[in-house]
Amino acid sequence: xxxxxxxxxxxxxxxxxxxxxxxxxxxALHWLMAALLLAQIAIGLYMVGLPKRTPxxxxxxxxxxxxxxxxxxxxxxxxxxRGRALAPRGDGLHFSAxxxxxxxxxxxxxxxxxxxxxxxxxxxxxxxxxxxxFFGYALPQTGWENPLLQAFFRQFxxxxxxxxxxxIAVHVLAVARHLLTSGGLVLRRMLPHIEx
Ligand code: HEM
Numbered sequence: 001x002x003x004x005x006x007x008x009x010x011x012x013x014x015x016x017x018x019x020x021x022x023x024x025x026x027x028a029l030h031w032l033m034a035a036l037l038l039a040q041i042a043i044g045l046y047m048v049g050l051p052k053r054t055p056x057x058x059x060x061x062x063x064x065x066x067x068x069x070x071x072x073x074x075x076x077x078x079x080x081x082r083g084r085a086l087a088p089r090g091d092g093l094h095f096s097a098x099x100x101x102x103x104x105x106x107x108x109x110x111x112x113x114x115x116x117x118x119x120x121x122x123x124x125x126x127x128x129x130x131x132x133x134f135f136g137y138a139l140p141q142t143g144w145e146n147p148l149l150q151a152f153f154r155q156f157x158x159x160x161x162x163x164x165x166x167x168i169a170v171h172v173l174a175v176a177r178h179l180l181t182s183g184g185l186v187l188r189r190m191l192p193h194i195e196x
Contacts, residue, residue: 021189029078030190033114036071040064041165065125066135072118079111094182106170113164117157124153 022030047060095103125132126143127150133139143149178186 021191021193024192026078026081027190027192029074029081033071033074033078036067036074037114037164037168040067040071041161043067044161061130062133062136065121065132068118068121069132069134071114072122075111075114075118079115103174106167106174109163110167110171113160113167117160117164120153120157120160124150124157127153 021027043060043064047057047064050057050060122132123143126141127146129145131138131141175187178184
């Protein structure tokens with residue numbers, strides 16, 4: 001007996017519910033990183049506007065640095081994982097050469113930002129007055145007090161954070177576009193399979 005599928009369902013594109021997806025660890029890492037990056041952008045923008053030398057500044061800067069270092073560790077795990085476990089097959093997905101290239105370039109830039117932003121933030125802090133703490137644990141001081149280098153890495157950190165915002169917007173818009181044209185196949189690859 002034939003089954004009818006709504007045009008927005010992946011089955012309408014010849015794909016079963018068990019279609020290739022990213023592995024569970026890759027999916028978990030992706031959404032954890034997404035949440036961390038958005039939280040970091042929000043905390044970063046909020047804390048730079050706080051009045052200097054207040055307990056709130058110390059608290060939010062400390063939180064921002066700790067979560068940023070955590071994000072750096074997670075992106076290292078993600079890159080290592082990506083090098084071993086490849087992206088799932090693209091069954092049922094049809095991308096033009098231009099779309100493939102755009103996705104590849106934007107993903108590489110996203111990874112570059114995820115690595116360079118925490119590094120620049122760490123360097124800015126290590127050329128400042130306050131030692132970097134990871135959730136209360138003081139890390140060895142790797143720099144020395146140097147206002148010029150601190151200002152340089154701060155600017156670099158902020159500029160890359162804005163680039164990251166633009167890349168996240170492009171990324172979300174691309175997924176939304178696929179949602180309309182391919183029944184959400186692209187998004188489903190990054191969601192866990194739930195048996196019904
Ligand atoms: C994924 C990681 C991170 C993201 C997305 C991020 C994002 C941001 C953003 C959006 C700002 C505000 C920039 C501005 O408009 O001036 C900021 C500021 C800052 N971030 Fe990060 N950050 C990250 C990691 C880190 C890390 C690991 C450190 C240090 C260990 C750090 C240290 C700082 C400092 C010191 C500032 C304040 C700069 C200033 O006072 O001008 N960040 N960050």
